[in-house]
Amino acid sequence: MNSRLLKAPLLCATVALTAITLMGTSPALGAQAAKQPDLPPALAPMSVMYETAACDPGGPTATDAALATRLNSQLQSDMRGYMTAYRVSCAREVIEAVRARNLAARAGVIAIATVIVETHLQNISEMVDHTSLGLFQQQDWWGTRAQRLNPTYATNAFLNAMEDEYPNGSWATAPIGEVCQAVQGSAFPSRYQVQASDAQIIVNALWNAAGPRLEDIPVSGDWNKDGIDTIGVFRPSTSTWYLRNTNSGDATIIFKFGHGPSGDIPVVGDWNKDNIDTVGVFRPSESTFYLTDGTTSLDHQFIFGHGPSGDIPVAGDWNKDNIDTVGVFRPGNSTFYLTDGTTSLDHQFIFGHGPSGDIPVAGDWNKDYIDTVGVFRPGNSTWYLTDGTTSLDYQFIYGHGPSGDIPVPGDWNKDDIDTPGVRRPGNNTVYLRNANSAGGVDEQFIYGI
Ligand SMILES: [Ca+2]
Ligand SMILES: [Ca+2]
Ligand SMILES: [Ca+2]
């Protein structure tokens, strides 16, 4: 039996009582900005302050702040004039969780309308109404305190209940307010529908804002063990990864790994020899690698590199043991420093040609199952690759001049040979080629996020 249904009537009775109290004292409330711990957030005026937790662990972004300003004049109901970078960051987290489940935008509207009513888009970390916590004011039977204060968990718990109440996608056609009410069991069932149009405006803005940005860094890997590398992107400002298992369509695997706007640079590899590539980040300021064998777990953390020298990370299987390990390229001296473990310096050599803005790459260019390195020089769109350490075995132009192309090599056609790809930030287009030579594009697509 669902204990949520058992407990819901209790909650309703409490909320109704509080409402009576509120009506009796309402003349004083408008002027009161002080904390009123007895008032459930859903019934409190906008001026009441609650203790809140971060929604995005990295904090609100500059984009969130800009969007808050825009939304303040577009919204028509409760949230008009009250959007902040923090509230946008909360809405963004909710919508990212919806998108990661591959649900239609309408599910985002349902979730956002609910959060507007329950908390005015705040991740409330103090228990005001019984044990209720977080964006959706979920009581303790929804999860642990940490879970309910995790926007991704809280949103998924809400969506699970929504799909239970409205199976087979029937939430997509039911009135939005009715769906919110079915999940929340509020004493004020009519409060949700009136927020639906504002929720739609917020979802429209954020669904679009989730689209490609200039800051996105492309990565490639075999995320599903089918032997084909596919493209993903890492967004440093939000530590969010957008991956997919085909080289078409939108990102379908979305998660956070990394620690906010700290200059993290992405790396990809099979760190645990299960033939599935997973991600990691290198934080230059700490010369530290943080790697996961899954999506969000921190499974490997170690220092490799030598301080603030502009080191750029690479990853590959340098010793043919089927485990990918890392390394760094130091542009100042064109030197690669690679490890076969975590902290040991096992390979060090100069490759590259001075201070030309070279970007390091790694891959198995010759199908000997040993990864080696190379550099891509943006200024002349030229790839310089070695099958060893210092020999220049391939040199060719692939890319399109000074367009800011970012190199992203991989095995696109399952022949066990890694070849070039570039992502052009200006048009979010990825251009892949299946040979290590100058020539045409074999696959080209817009990366949808
Ligand atoms: Ca793996
Ligand atoms: Ca290895
Ligand atoms: Ca090789």
Ligand SMILES: [Ca+2]
């Ligand atoms: Ca290939």
